[in-house]
Amino acid sequence: MIRVVLPYHLRNLAGVGAEVSIEVAAPVTLRAVLDALEVRYPMLRGTIRDYGTGRRRPFLRFFVCEEDWSHEASDVELPEAVAAGREPLLIIGAIAGG
Amino acid sequence: MSKVRVLVGTRKGAFVLTADGKRKDWTVSGPFFAGWEIYHMKGSPVDPNRIYVSQTSGWFGQLIQRSDDGGKTWHQPGLPDEALPAPGPPRALPNRFAYDASAETGKPMTTHQWYDGTQHPWEFKRVWHLEPSLTDPGTVYAGVEDAALFRSTDGGENWRELPGLRGHGTGPKWQPGAGGMGLHTIILDPSNPDRIFIAISAAGAFRTDDGGATWKPINKGLVSNFMPNPTAEVGHCVHHVAMHPSRPGVLFMQKHWDVMRSDDAGDNWREVSGNLPTDFGFAIDVHAHEPETLYVVPIKSDSEHFPLGGALKVYRSRTGGNEWEPLTKGLPQKDCYVNVLRDAMAVDKLDECGIYFGTTGGQVYATADSGESWTPIVRDLPAVLSIEVQTLE
Numbered sequence: 001m002i003r004v005v006l007p008y009h010l011r012n013l014a015g016v017g018a019e020v021s022i023e024v025a026a027p028v029t030l031r032a033v034l035d036a037l038e039v040r041y042p043m044l045r046g047t048i049r050d051y052g053t054g055r056r057r058p059f060l061r062f063f064v065c066e067e068d069w070s071h072e073a074s075d076v077e078l079p080e081a082v083a084a085g086r087e088p089l090l091i092i093g094a095i096a097g098g
Numbered sequence: 099m100s101k102v103r104v105l106v107g108t109r110k111g112a113f114v115l116t117a118d119g120k121r122k123d124w125t126v127s128g129p130f131f132a133g134w135e136i137y138h139m140k141g142s143p144v145d146p147n148r149i150y151v152s153q154t155s156g157w158f159g160q161l162i163q164r165s166d167d168g169g170k171t172w173h174q175p176g177l178p179d180e181a182l183p184a185p186g187p188p189r190a191l192p193n194r195f196a197y198d199a200s201a202e203t204g205k206p207m208t209t210h211q212w213y214d215g216t217q218h219p220w221e222f223k224r225v226w227h228l229e230p231s232l233t234d235p236g237t238v239y240a241g242v243e244d245a246a247l248f249r250s251t252d253g254g255e256n257w258r259e260l261p262g263l264r265g266h267g268t269g270p271k272w273q274p275g276a277g278g279m280g281l282h283t284i285i286l287d288p289s290n291p292d293r294i295f296i297a298i299s300a301a302g303a304f305r306t307d308d309g310g311a312t313w314k315p316i317n318k319g320l321v322s323n324f325m326p327n328p329t330a331e332v333g334h335c336v337h338h339v340a341m342h343p344s345r346p347g348v349l350f351m352q353k354h355w356d357v358m359r360s361d362d363a364g365d366n367w368r369e370v371s372g373n374l375p376t377d378f379g380f381a382i383d384v385h386a387h388e389p390e391t392l393y394v395v396p397i398k399s400d401s402e403h404f405p406l407g408g409a410l411k412v413y414r415s416r417t418g419g420n421e422w423e424p425l426t427k428g429l430p431q432k433d434c435y436v437n438v439l440r441d442a443m444a445v446d447k448l449d450e451c452g453i454y455f456g457t458t459g460g461q462v463y464a465t466a467d468s469g470e471s472w473t474p475i476v477r478d479l480p481a482v483l484s485i486e487v488q489t490l491e
Contacts, residue, residue: 009134009155045194047158047159051191051196057158
């Protein structure tokens with residue numbers, strides 16, 4: 001199971017806690033994880049990736065194993081620690097005022 | 099006994115204020131969608147328990163919410179709450195607003211004018227205004243930024259653009275106002291289902307007479323001195339337009355500067371600012387039972403968005419414009435520096451018409467006597483973006 005940590009407003013939207021677990025078929029890439037997340041929680045469609053472009057919304061960032069993956073290509077495989085469920089994918093809202 | 103339900107959209111959530119017909123004791127519920135910007139919420143005139151909400155965020159984009167029980171519970175139209183979705187393509191995409199540039203139905207994606215005069219691509223940002231159909235609770239229109247008009251015929255589950263507006267030809271001359279290039283006003287003509295009026299900052303007012311297929315600018319008579327050609331066909335910063343349902347050919351407009359009136363469905367406008375101390379402002383509305391009685395909230399200027407002299411005054415005209423009287427009883431007359439935004443005024447339909455407006459300071463003021471005296475229903479909400487009122491039997 002892949003672990004994903006969601007920001008506060010998306011947790012509320014999906015009705016879940018801080019972290020969710022979803023099944024993702026290999027290869028485990030950012031795109032595959034986000035696709036699976038949106039299938040399991042359809043209310044999140046469009047909130048993380050723009051509908052039109054499919055790209056990360058500008059004020060969101062992705063962190064994995066203490067590294068910034070916000071600008072990685074979405075088809076790059078995530079680290080084995082994420083694929084094995086030891087580390088989560090963190091989806092974080094950029095800090096930008098009140 | 100009649101009831102009143104006031105729908106308040108704020109910078110940090112939605113609130114529902116309810117009272118009986120006396121309008122003295124109010125119940126406040128909310129915040130709903132706490133922390134999100136609620137640009138607008140409005141109930142269906144056919145089914146008042148059905149309320150549509152525009153929920154938006156700079157981080158997470160646009161969502162549409164709907165209540166079918168008068169605001170007690172909410173859901174994104176067409177999405178399951180808890181259960182796993184069915185396999186296959188999703189049935190509903192309630193927050194997908196895709197401009198229609200298809201060969202079959204759409205218009206080419208042009209560019210619009212940017213603040214510096216260069217051309218800029220159209221980009222969807224948010225829904226400013228939701229206007230439910232007068233006859234079908236499942237049909238609702240959405241005015242969006244960057245300016246375009248969308249329609250859903252399945253209760254908000256899926257949206258299609260009416261591309262004849264954005265693509266009618268003057269798009270490259272439209273430009274964003276200070277708050278963005280939003281389509282903020284949608285007025286459905288109760289006497290003619292094919293006629294819709296809309297307004298955009300800063301493009302102007304437009305009308306369709308064929309159900310949204312084709313549109314024409316209706317800005318003749320508007321004068322905007324910030325434009326190279328002050329009487330150009332488009333480019334005017336129209337802040338809001340109001341209409342009394344019994345006289346759909348008569349329109350009242352609060353422009354960036356100037357209060358305007360049209361007696362021919364927007365074909366021609368004339369200024370009716372009259373004796374207003376300043377004719378800059380955002381909100382304008384018409385008394386529920388007196389089609390010649392108007393309300394505006396004058397704001398000092400385009401550079402100073404607060405009441406003149408720090409005194410909050412609603413101005414009323416009982417002559418369809420030109421002659422205005424200040425209404426001040428119950429409103430702060432010193433040290434008041436709030437704004438009243440374009441969609442933040444509405445009227446109820448009780449025998450003694452109630453008028454409501456919200457401020458950027460979080461107050462919602464109400465009058466139950468056509469404006470003679472005002473009382474704050476609430477004082478400390480987040481900045482109010484929109485107000486709508488439902489009169490319930």
